[in-house]
Amino acid sequence: MELSDKFAEAKFLAMPPDSNLPGDEMLRAAPQPMRRQVEEGLRNAIASGRFAPGQHLTDRMLCEVFGASRSVVREAVRLLEAEGLIVLVPNRGQFVAYLSSAEAAHIYEVRGVLEALAAEGFAIRATDAERAELRQIYEHLADVGPETDRMALLAIKRDFYAVLLRGCRNPLVARMLDQMLNRNSQLRATSLSDPARLPHTIRELRWVVEAIEHRDPEGAWEASRLHVRRAAAVALRILRGREEREREDPGGTQLG
Amino acid sequence: MELSDKFAEAKFLAMPPDSNLPGDEMLRAAPQPMRRQVEEGLRNAIASGRFAPGQHLTDRMLCEVFGASRSVVREAVRLLEAEGLIVLVPNRGQFVAYLSSAEAAHIYEVRGVLEALAAEGFAIRATDAERAELRQIYEHLADVGPETDRMALLAIKRDFYAVLLRGCRNPLVARMLDQMLNRNSQLRATSLSDPARLPHTIRELRWVVEAIEHRDPEGAWEASRLHVRRAAAVALRILRGREEREREDPGGTQLG
DNA sequence: CACAGAAAGATTGACAGACAATTATTTCGG
DNA sequence: CCGAAATAATTGTCTGTCAATCTTTCTGTG
Structure with a gap:
């Protein structure tokens, strides 16, 4: 061949x-x-x-x-x-790279503070137009039904982060958080997390958006941090479970 | 030639x-x-x-x-x-790369949260031996006279961070913070900040070390964050002053 | 047949040289 | 002195080469 x-x-x-x-x-x-x-x-x-x-x-x-x-x-x-x-x-x-649960935990830890920093910066420095844009994308996300396909959902989330990263006025935070999100995509790509968590995600992001609209940097920080912490908890539980299963049944779900 | x-x-x-x-x-x-x-x-x-x-x-x-x-x-x-x-x-x-005051501000913002995260992680997960090691390096730093040469001082600080980054048990934080510190070295290399701030630095780092010894993650976080914020304030003031001067007198201190 | 060791093959790590495309510099005509 | 053409320098990319190392296959022997 x-x-x-x-x-x-x-x-x-x-x-x-x-x-x-x-x-x-x-x-x-x-x-x-x-x-x-x-x-x-x-x-x-x-x-x-x-x-x-x-x-x-x-x-x-x-x-x-x-x-x-x-x-x-x-x-x-x-x-x-x-x-x-x-x-x-x-x-x-x-x-x-294969993402172990330990590495994922590290990533979520960093992502947590960077995302909080971005949200805080957005609350302080974004323009009114950017605030409106963020709200609009959020509404878009909140409106989708539970049967919307995953790709569309991910696209909306990506837009949300794109606006957030642009509005925080710190290109360095933007670049590093972008890296973290890339690694996270790797997780989602192997069918992770999302299914039943969408309503929670929407609620948590609403807190972020509302804090931002009230120009409340501390609130945006906390809401953001909380969101990542919860997402991390869910993802890590799944990942650890998967690793557990693979230890007992090697090759059960082979990856590459 | x-x-x-x-x-x-x-x-x-x-x-x-x-x-x-x-x-x-x-x-x-x-x-x-x-x-x-x-x-x-x-x-x-x-x-x-x-x-x-x-x-x-x-x-x-x-x-x-x-x-x-x-x-x-x-x-x-x-x-x-x-x-x-x-x-x-x-x-x-x-x-x-030439480090503008704006970029420096971005770096300090990121460095702040990463260093706080490292200190928090150290307070939670470091071994007793690592805690002792950190304390020892801190004492070393606190003991040096004001006439100690800059290179020796920087070496001690580098050791301090090396121990901190190792003990926080998050290689990702370590790597990224290391990058931030590299960029910061670039600042120090052009004769910045240090002169009269050493006593303040020592005092602020003592708070970090003490919080760590009391296994107080929140305290370590706050002390660490405070330290970077103060260092940033001083450095940014100097940097902005220098840029001001260069706008009025271009070529006064030429760099490459 | 099992298995240790040798040979063959594949892949990386690194180098040198080549070339067009682009940018900087110098020369030269007005 | 100024502007335009010629020249030089540098990047971006490709190709081919070579030794070192790892994997696989082959082979001879007990």
């Missing part, structure tokens, strides 16, 4: 999953350099679960998939390694 | 400034891969100010200085760019 055949079906991975940002890429006249495309494509493929945890990412394979040279691919891989999405085994290669 | 001559005097940059960790590199039998060496060397050179803000970092020059090939150098540069120590200008090259 030829390499081209072997990876042909995976080629679609090269294009990002959410190309519904009409105005954005129109604006930047200069096309993104190759390494950015590979970087984003790889990030998306991992965060969305199309590259499963544990999967071996060969240089050659990545070159085929993204149509780039090894130098470019390797630069992208190094970046994603720094973000924690990929683990490198010396002289063996790179693998999609 | 030949390239070799041109950069000969800069060659010493390749070796890290703090090679006083005797037991550490003895342990790892496998030598760090080339790219790590370049990465660390570059990080140290920037954080310590030997590569000044605004300086143009040519590929060729970096290859000469670190004795590595372009691929390796470029991978390292990309990583440091993600950490914010380097800025890339498309088709022009990479420059040592």
Whole structure:
């Protein structure tokens, strides 16, 4: 079997999953350099679960998939390694990171304070237009029925965070929290958390939105922190249960 | 003038400034891969100010200085760019990041919550031995006279943070806070803050250490947060003053 | 047949050289 | 002295090479 055949079906991975940002890429006249495309494509493929945890990412394979040279691919891989999405085994290669419950706990801890910081900053520094925008997206989220498909839900949440990160006026918080959320997406991609928690999520986010509208930074901080803590509790319970099961029945749900 | 001559005097940059960790590199039998060496060397050179803000970092020059090939150098540069120590200008090259007061404010904001999180985690999860170690380093810091040279002071502070980051039992917090501290070193390297603040620093850190010894996570959180806030206030005042002066007298203190 | 050890194959880590595209600098004509 | 063309320098990317290391397969022996 030829390499081209072997990876042909995976080629679609090269294009990002959410190309519904009409105005954005129109604006930047200069096309993104190759390494950015590979970087984003790889990030998306991992965060969305199309590259499963544990999967071996060969240089050659990545070159085929993204149509780039090894130098470019390797630069992208190094970046994603720094973000924690990929683990490198010396002289063996790179693998999609598997998220243990311990690591997930660490991530939730950091995400908690960063998200709280973002919400606090938003409450202090966002414009009225941004406040209205956040409220609008929240209403959108609160209106969806329980049968709405997961992808649509995730899209709305992503919009919510995009507005929050923009309005907090701290690009550093935005970038780091974005990393955390990417790692979290990896969790959601392996069918985690959401099912019955949606109403709780909506209620908790309402507290955040309301505190922000009252220009109450402390309230926004606390509400935000609480939201992440609860999400963490649910996710960690599921993750630990899964690990428990896998210890007793190795290979029951194989990942990569 | 030949390239070799041109950069000969800069060659010493390749070796890290703090090679006083005797037991550490003895342990790892496998030598760090080339790219790590370049990465660390570059990080140290920037954080310590030997590569000044605004300086143009040519590929060729970096290859000469670190004795590595372009691929390796470029991978390292990309990583440091993600950490914010380097800025890339498309088709022009990479420059040592200049820290504006606005960016510094962002960094201090993030550093505040991360350091608080680390202190809180330490208060909860550190071993007795680690607590004692932290106390010991603190005493060391409190004992130094005001005439102690800056390098020694920075070394002690670095030890303090090393113990704190290890004891908080969250490698993610450790890594991110480490990044923040690197950026901060860049500030200190341009002769900032410290002079008269040492007694205040010592007092504030004592509150942190005492809260930790009383196994009081909330106290450790608050004390830590307070410390960073005060340090930020001082540093930002100086930075803004400097920017003010430079607006009126451009070139008064040139940096690269 | 089982199994230790050797050979073959695949993959990484690193290097050097090449090339077009872009940007900076210098030269030269007016 | 000013502006435009020519020149040089630098980046972004690709290709090919090579040794070191890990995995797998093969092989000979008890």
